[in-house]
Amino acid sequence: MVSLLRRLCLLALAIALPLHAGDLTVDLGHGAKTYTTAQLLARSDARDVTIPDDVAFKRAMRYRAVPLKALLEGVSPDDTLQFVASDGFAAQIPAALIVRAHGSEAWLAIEDPTHPWPMLAEIKGDAGPFYVVWTNPAAMKIGPEQWPFQLASIRRQPPVAERFPAIQPDPALKAGDPVVRGLAVFERTCFACHTLNGQGDAKLGPDLNIPHSPTEYLREDLFRAYIRDPQSLRRWPQARMPGFDRKALTDQDMDDLLAYLRHMAGRKAKP
Template sequence: MKSILALFALLLSLPAAAAQLTIELDHASKTWQTADLLKHPQAQTVQIVDDVSYKRSMTYRAVPLAALLPGLKPANHLQAVALDGFAAELTAAPLLAKTGARAWLAVEDPAHPWPALAQGKPSAGPFYMVWTHPQAGHISPEQWPFQVSRIKQLQTVAERFPALLPDPKLAADDPVNLGFALFQKNCLACHRLNGAGDAQMGPDLNIPYNPTEYFGGDFLKRYIRDPQSLRHWPQAKMPAFAASVLPDNELDLLLGYLQHMAGRKQQP
């Protein structure tokens, strides 16, 4: 057992290796190598203040994500899939923006590897979606996927997973539908609901029980704001959703959607 742990520690300490990223769009598909991205004509050095994953300022060699998505339209939908099964659902519009909050693909140079995310863990590489001026677009932590291996164009979440949909009788601007949009942005990268979704990390949020059914008082809000304050364990991955990222009114809308879906359980 000790020898296995020693080997694992050695693997984590090895320099970053060159990697590849596949981008699959409906009209085109391309696999990028690390070296090609590092020398991309639009690659530049960017500084990220308050990096979501490293919790400090970081500097990366990065390519504007829009430059890697030719022909994509703002209304299109993408999914960024990470090595650990994290699957971030992303509306194309923010990714294509060239002002305000701007998305970049940070590329880890094997000759200059990034630091580990934590002791015993790998870095955020080989590819990491980062944002400059994220506050201008209310970018959530789930929109910073790291260890990305593939980006692919898909139908919208509502088209792919009807089991996530609120009651169709509700108006488009009903608070529950607004909460559904926030669920897609903030939760679906890690969680499924009614068995629907592509994520493989967190538990299903409706089967067998919805968290609104077993969190009393304001504990569910407190858990979303700071998960480690209620359930602390070293391998926890759920990020804290600060009010600057998920304002109180949006958190209430999100909880409204979850409470609504507690009455719409579907077995997968």
């Protein structure tokens, strides 16, 4: 009875919600759907979810959220999903991580306009209206770039290699080559904010190969320090790039990423 009353109250709240309540567009290739804040808060599968170590807020957080896979009906584990934020962040997340979860679970956290979330210290802004959070992320090695906030849309996309051929290394390289492994690291950690050879959907950071790769103007030790802590190289209060600790990016990942960027410096696309 309490649950029913809560749902009825949330439905009634739709008319009264402030103007900053958001809309989320989900396009899986068979007609786009738009979900409003009020609709999502009123869903019967909405739950209170506790995140002990939240990526964006750097502390424990509690959210009203719905299981993300419940919004992805018809998605195949082989699909790639693009999560686009209002600030230009564009994460490519394999659908298998969401629909075939083994230990981790993705949730869509919904900001209630009557109880807004705190401001984010690093960007001095709001993480809402929607934010992808994960319970037990370590179980599937979910990285910080797979926690998109300020979420505006989710779209099913063709494979990254098909959409963006200019980011691919020499096809003659074998699967276990450090450069090939580095491409996977780049897609997971860098591609959400940066383009390469002019290709990609992100609009937050500069291109990482045109006109120059960072491997062409940064010493290796400075590059490594910058990835771990961007403020250690250049202090800038408005900087948006996060640091990647060894849980998010291992030393082996770093080696592979450097191998990939050095390799791509010799495969620049023409302007």
